[in-house]
Amino acid sequence: MTIEVQHIRKEFGQFTALDDVSLKFPDGQLTALLGPSGCGKTTLLRIIAGLETPDQGRVLLDGEDASGTHVRERQVGFVFQHYALFKHMTVFENVAFGLRVKPRRERPSEQQIRDKVRQLLELVQLDWIADRYPPQLSGGQRQRIALARALAVEPRVLLLDEPFGALDAKVRKELRRWLRRLHDELHVTSIFVTHDQEEALEVADQVVLMNKGHIEQIGTPDQVYNHPASPFVYGFLGNVNLFHGRVHEGVLASGDVQLQAPQHADVRDTEAIGYVRPHDLDVERYAPGLAGIVATLRRAHAIGPLAQLELERADNGELIEAAMSSERYGRLGLKEGETLVVRPRRMHVFVDEGANI
Template structure:
């Protein structure tokens, strides 16, 4: 099913949760709503589900206006952060619940229910837990059962609100991969809310970046990471170093250090900021006359394949974070306190709008 929202606006008192949001969610794809707390992503999800109603705007399901439809009419599967399983029911009965409460005219037979629940338990790889109760399961297992229960009623769309937020990092990573494999098998149009950048980049087909109730950027994971449309997107998706200064005719002057800004060749004396990710620097020992940013090595964290370097600028004392391979770090044989030269291989400049 295709989903679209048109010019959605929602306020809670004086707080604007959604400010004229329009989006398309492609049929059969997994879309992540990503952004900080309070950006409007959960409100948007709940309006699509029919759990909230917008002050104005439309929700379109397969091109039909569903804005005033009740949640039951929308055929939506919803998975919350906190499982919401019935503790007094077995795992089997939890999954069967949505089928058993259907109106008699459309309710499956008992044998059909048993067959469907068994198939779903196999799908989420927990068929051996059918007779257990939710308190006997781990957090990751309970979340997979919650997903199976949402799928039991054959939803036209699956909505997940921070589905792995209550789990520890290792379990989250395992479930992310599992969700991606499951989605590739089922191809149910799915939208999930997260504030975890890594989660969105790893799992989603499409990412919607939200901030203060508006959409900052929409695109494939590689697109939004490599070509951020706004300073917010650049800063939110991973670590980044900022170089503040003035932009004039293709040059960013950041405190006397000049960086090339070829995308701004026509800009005249404007305030701007350069963005460089830690892995986008070339690093060498300092030698007199070397071009680049002169820094002092203050701290090194080298575990595994990468070495993180904390560096202090000579000119203004600002800290810069850089990342190089452990092999490169070992070959340079760097010592804390040494003078180094940084040169960004890639720098994106945003000019402040006047």
């Protein structure tokens, strides 16, 4: 099913949750709505589901206006953060629930229901706990049962609201890999809400970055991470160092340092910020004549494959975060308190849009 929202606006009192949002969700793809709390992503999901009514705009399902269609008729499956399983029902009965409450003329036979539930429990790899009750399950198992229950009614679209938000980090990682494999098998058009950047980049086919009721950027995980459209996107997707200064003819002057910004060769004396991710910084020991940002190593954390370095700039005292392989860190033999030189290997400069260029 293709889903499209057109010019959606939604207000709650004086708060504007969504402000003229238009967006297409491709058929059979897994789309992540990503952004900070309060950005409008859950409100948009609820409007698509029919649980909220927009103040303006419309929702199209396969090209047809569904704005007036009741939630029961939209053929939507839900998975929420807190499972919403019936504690007094077994796993089997939870999954069968949606089939059993269908109108009599649409309801499968008891044998068909049993076969369907068994297939779904096998799909989520939990057929061996069909007779248990939700309180007897782990959080990860409960969420997989919630997903099986949502799939039981054969939804045309699957909506997931922070589906792994209540789980610990290790279980989250396992479940999102599992969700990706499951989606590749089923190809149900799916939309999931998350504020976890790693989760969205790892699982989704398409990522929609939202901020303050607006869409900042739409693209594949690679596009939004490596080609961010705005300072917000750059800053939201992982750690980033900011180098404040002024750009003039392709050079960003930040403190006492001149940094190359060739993409802004036509800009003259304009405020700008350079964005550099920690792993895009080259670090070496200071020597006279070396070009770059002179900084003191204040702290190093080298556990696992990456060494995280915290450095203090000599010219303005600002902190810089750098990352390198633990192997290289060990070879260099760096010590806290040493003077180093840092050079951006890759930097994206955003010029002040309000300035004259």
